[in-house]
Amino acid sequence: MRKFHLFFASFFLVGFLNAQFTSGNLVVVRLGNGTVYNGGAAARCFLDEYTTSGTLVQTIAMPVTASGGNRKFMLNNGIYGGQITLSGDNRYLLLPGFDVDEFSQPLTSFTPSIAPRIVARIDKNGTINTTTSTGAYNGESIEAAYSTNGTNIWVCGTNINNDGTGGIRYLTFGATSSTLINAGATFVGFRVLGAYNNQLFVTADWGNISLASVGSGFPVTTAALSNLPGLPTNNSPIPTGFFMADLDAGVAGPDVIYFLDGNAFGGATANTLSKYSLVGGTWIKNNAIGIDNPRGMTASVAGNSVTLYVSTNSGISKVTDATGYNANITAAFSSIATAPANTFFKGIAFAPSDFPTAVRTVENIRMSKVYQRSANELQVEFSSKKRSRVTITISDISGKQVSNLSYLAEAGINATVLNIGGLQKAVYLVTIIDGTEKTASKFVKQ
Structure with missing residues (x-):
């Protein structure tokens, strides 16, 4: 049975208040509420929370009216974005969109003064x-946003006009302007932002x-882009997602990439996970x-x-790849949830938690892998640049420390x-x- 929670607005800058998320659940962006929108029109959107088995927990509506300093929020009724x-x-959670009235169109053609990208x-x-x-x-689409800490924010979108207003940009929480980051990339459709090992990545x-x-790390000024060696450069894929993992201790850093191609116009790898x-x-x-x-x-x-959750136009699918490093995926996707009629799913992420300790940039130590190897054992793997004594702690979501170990690294x-x-x-x-x-990492005790 679906549960719908009442939406109400706060008249302060705190924001629009809703029900609490459950850590470990999935949050998928849903475009529309059953209303049929014209292509390119501003559409209402919702955050649907699901368990990882596909049970709907709650629905949160994004605001359709302004309240105090908070703006209304719409998405473009197009193939990509969200x-x-x-x-x-x-x-x-970070989600980019447009501050416009519902049904406004053609949305991506508007200037920032008419349709602020927020x-x-x-x-x-x-x-x-x-x-x-x-x-x-200006006349561009905003597609994705990423933040290290909720304050420093990077966004990306199309750069078709090449007028310095599109591309990859940096701004801070509450800002009204942003700084261009990408250098020399013309006529590019940037799609997804993400990070691994304190390095920002983008798909295009x-x-x-x-x-x-x-660039290097998380740049706040002009930085160069470097396509990962071996990844496609033929402009055929439209990458709508990626995930990096460290599955082999003998290979430094991430050694496996899952690459999602959502090219709706065809192509050699369209509609695949590579x-x-x-x-x-x-x-x-x-x-x-x-x-x-x-x-x-x-x-x-x-x-x-690696268990991957993919949002599609019509639902959520799941696959577990247990083959490890440098081996073919042998499993197939299975559907766990279906989008309501006349709606479409967009992006997907895990629900936020309220851990008080943020992951910090480190110089000597770096977390590699944390996983439950049995009912009573948690494997923790990390690298250290020198011999030193470290403390390894486990805390619950309230910040209470439940385990403490001194370890000579x-x-x-x-x-x-x-x-x-x-x-x-x-x-x-x-x-x-x-x-x-x-350095810190979240895990779910099974």
Whole structure:
């Protein structure tokens, strides 16, 4: 039975208040409420929360009227856009859109003064803040947003006009303007932003780019794009999602990429999920499996198994790849949820949590992998640049510390097993502390 929660507006800058999310659940962006919109028109959108087995938990409406400094929020009734991401510290969802009236069109042709391109920030409690505006994307579409901490925000969109108002941009929460980041990329459709190991990445469908690193780390000024070696450069894929994983301890950093091609106009890899592995410094394609009209993707890792959740026009599908590094995907997608009639799903992400500890940029230590290897054991793997004593803690979602271990880390790859037999099934945060440095990762006790 579907549960619908009443929507009401706060008259303060805090934002629009809704029901609380459950950590570990999925949040998918739904375009429309059954109303039929013209192509390119401004459409209402909703955040539908599902369990990972596909049970609808609640629906949260994005605001259709302004309240205080918060703006109304619409999405473009088009094929792409509506990408939602979880912030690097797991505390916020970021969703870009338009501050316009419903049915306004042609939406992407409007100037920023007529149709401001904005970023919504949603927290664990379902509070929606729409005060942030890019002041950019003149006649361009805004597609995705990513934030490390809910304050520093990167957005991307089309760059067809090449007039300096589109592309990849940086801004801060509550801002009314943004700074252009990408250099030299003309006539590019940037689609999805994400991060791994403190590095920002972007997907694109023009300019000989499919998946590229953006400068070094998280740039706030002009930075060069570098397509990952071995990834397509033929402008055929329209990448609507990617996920990176570290599945082999012998390969430094991420060694597997799952690459989603949502090209609605055809192409060699259209409507597929491809798997790439890093071999000798080049990404080698293992294989691909089919998925119709994919629009977004998120995933979780447990040991060498990766479970991927893909939103499509018509629903949510799931696949678990247990083959590990440099091996073909042998499983197939199965549907776990269906979009209501005359609506479409867009991006998908895990629900935010309220962990008080943010993931910080580190110099000496870096978390590699955290996974439950048995009912009572949690495997924690990390790298260290030097021999040093670190503290490994486990905290619950309230911030209460439930485990503490002192560990002598050696230079290189380290692995240890923590006893979690006494913990209840819930979401926890593992933190490794080395002096003033911290690195953290979330896990779900099964």
